[in-house]
Every structure is written in C-alpha cells, then in structure tokens.
Amino acid sequence: MQRSVPVDENIPEYITTGSVAKCVDCFDEVTIGEVAGFDRGVNMILLKTDQADGKTKVTFINLGFVKEFELLKEMPSSTEQSSVTQNVNASKIAKRIEEETERKYRSLCPSTCGVDGRRLFVVIRKTIEDVRWSGDSIEVFQCVLVHPPYTAQSVQIKSTHEGVTQAQSTLEHVKKIVDKFWRGKETSSPDHKGRTAASSEVQPTPKNG
Template sequence: MAESSECFNIGSLVSCKTCFNEDLQGEVLAFDPNVKLLTLKSAASSGRTSLCDIRMVNLSYVSQVTVIREAAASPLPSLPSLNLDKLNSRAKRSIEAKQRLIQALQSGVTPDGQKLFLTICKTIEEVTWMGPNILVMSQVIITPPYLPENVREHKDSKDSNMKTLNYIKKIVDKFHKDQQSVSLNNGTNVAPVVAEVQPVSQ
C-alpha cells in the first residue's frame, strides 16, 4: 500500500479515514487539488449491482488517505463535440416560450387559458398569443373562455383547412375533459347525488 500523494489518478482504488473515524473506500472518479475534493465510486449500499454510490470527500476533513491500487496515468478521454446549432435552437425556443407566457400573463389570460396554451405547445410549435386569444399555425384562433365552441378559423388566414380546425377542436375538447377528470378525482366540483324515492304502495 502506498501513502497518499498530492494527486490521484483516475481509476485508482483509495481508502480514506474521515475525522468522524469513518472508513471510505472507492475508485477515484475525479480529484480537484485546488479545493482538495476527491470523488469516489463504490458498490451501492443498497446491494443492487446495477447501481453505485458516489461520494465527494473533502480531504481537509480526512485524517488518513491510502492508495490501495494505483491506476496508470492516462490522458483523459476526449469529450464528444457539441452541436451548437441544436443547442442555440433549443435555447431560442425556450426563450420564445417564456416570452409567450409573459405575454399571456400581461394580457390577463386565465389560468385555464395558459394551461391550454401549454398543452397545445406540446404537439404544435407554431402557437402564439394575440392579446387574450390563442393563435395556432396562423390558421385557427381560440377565444376566451377557450372552449371547443370558441375554436374557429382565423379571418386573416390565407389557407382554409378544416382538418387543422377539427384537430385543434379535438385538442381543446380533450383538454377540458382531462381538467374535469382531475377536478373530480380531487373531490372538487362534484355534484351532490340525489336519490329519487318512489312511494311504495301498501
């Protein structure tokens, strides 16, 4: 067994005794000499072989470190290149979604309207606010109170597409049915059960 040094190679097996007299042992995943932080990987305390425990050990609170098995120093693996265009596109979409939500709040849109808007955004990207109205694909407009009967073709739309209109109506209808189901499951808006009693003939 070799005594600890100022640097630990990735993959080395290390044993540490903490100031609480606790023995920790594991494989070195990372080491930051500037803050004396050692990251160790060991078998899962749950006993599941598909999992492992990861511990971050501050060496300032360790009384003894022993290197049980030294791993050969090797260059770190190269990281995969990032698709910057994809990341920028995702960031732009996220910013646009937040801006649309801010527009909705400023327009005094009801919580139901905001939820419906977010529901439509999950399946269709081209969704915007026109004041308190939801505009979908520049073809369909949904006006408050955002019920299926409030879904109609947008008058400024260049294309008339009944298929899109009917599809949006189905989304709105399903949204309201799901909302009612959630309300019933939570015990709210439940109509009282009234039993009709018929007179019994003697």
C-alpha cells in the first residue's frame, strides 16, 4: 500500500533498505528506485534503478531539495534483502554526498529567473554537468553566461575567461541548446498548433463557370 510522507512534516527517521521510494525535487525531476541507503543525519537517500543496458544506477538525493516524497513499497524491517546489501565505502559515500549537496546548492534558481529561465537551466543540465546560477544568469563551464531573457542572442562568453578556444566552442554548443529549447517551446504552444492545423486544411477547388 502506498504511503505519502509530507516533506514539511519530516521524513521518517528510518526507511528500510529494499523499500521503493519516489522523490520529486524542486525542479520537478522525478526519481523512483529501490532504497539502497538512507541517512537521516545528513538528510540523504540512495535510490538504485536498473538501466536498459543491464547496469544499476545509484542516485544520491539530498532530501532537503525534495518537495514530494512517497514510499511506493515499504519493506518490513525484519526482512533480509541480500540483493540490496552493498559493501559501500563510507568515505566515498561522504564525498559523493558533499559533491551532490554542492551541486544542488549551485542549482538553486533565483526568484528573478522566471519560468523560462528555470526550464532552460534544467534542459542544459541534462547534458552538461558544470552548470550553475550566477545571479539571474546561467553559467556553463565557468566560461559562458546565458543572460535574461535566455535566448540564443543572450549567450555570451564571460569577460574574465581566458581560454578563448574552449569558450567559443562552449558558446556555440550552448547557443544550439538554447535555440532548440525555444523552437520546441514554440512548436508546443497552442497558437502554433492552431496555425498548423489551419494551414493543413484542404481548400476546396474552385469550379469553372
């Protein structure tokens, strides 16, 4: 039986390994997986999911950035699940937690970025790991900035960056991502769909008198 846990009322102090949980973060990204580890002290949960290539992916999630949490399947604490027992080095976990926390802090969007800026940030982050907010601008690889209103024309190389070749390459790549984002947004708009439908209607053939 599914059980939702309101985040503002605190997540349980203990979640049994082998349970299945669903997390929705502040960017509306959904992660569903089997609980491979949980530490209420550092507010982190590890969810593992099986990939199409047969590999297992373990995702570290900082619960401080989770706006929705749900236990889809709760494993009794007395049940032994050998399939989820993992010999994970504690120092490696601590390092990953620190890196993940830092990345999430960098990802926090300012209130002035608007919906388009927030969505574009998520799109860029899907393919580029080194992306963060710099004021209300999106900074990529510490060398390129996407300023409001977040169009391809708003993409610029940081004036303080010295690596011209890398910066120029990043600039062109980011421009393509931004351009694709806006083209996708335009084609999915109701007005565009209405115009497309109207233009596709078959016009009657005029009759000769």
